[in-house]
Amino acid sequence: MISQEPTLAAHESLEIHEALNFKTLCLAKSKLMQGLVFDQELKDLMEKDVQQSIQAIADLQALYVKAPFQAPVPEFRPTPILN
Known part of the structure; x- marks a missing residue:
């Protein structure tokens, strides 16, 4: 008996x-906007959003490998314009 990895349906992959x-x-928008924000509480909230987005992307990438067809997912992360 051959074990086959489960794959996603086409609509699930999309x-x-x-x-x-x-x-x-x-993620890109939050990282870029951090450089324009002066309120520390808002910066902290945006940083939390960045961290959660990075985790969500990693989780989605783990599912995406089960897609019957794939497009490359970039490995780089955007950085803020201003520090």
Whole structure:
């Protein structure tokens, strides 16, 4: 008996791909906006969002390997414009 890794259906793969795109965009926006914010409480909240987005992207990438078709997911993380 051959053991086969479960794969996602096409629509599930597309949903995960869309979620990855969305979370990547959210991560980039939060990282970039951190340089423009002066309120420390808001900066802390944005940093928390960045950390949660990084974790969500990692979780989605783990699911995405089960897709029957894939597009490459970039390995780099955006950095803020201003420190």
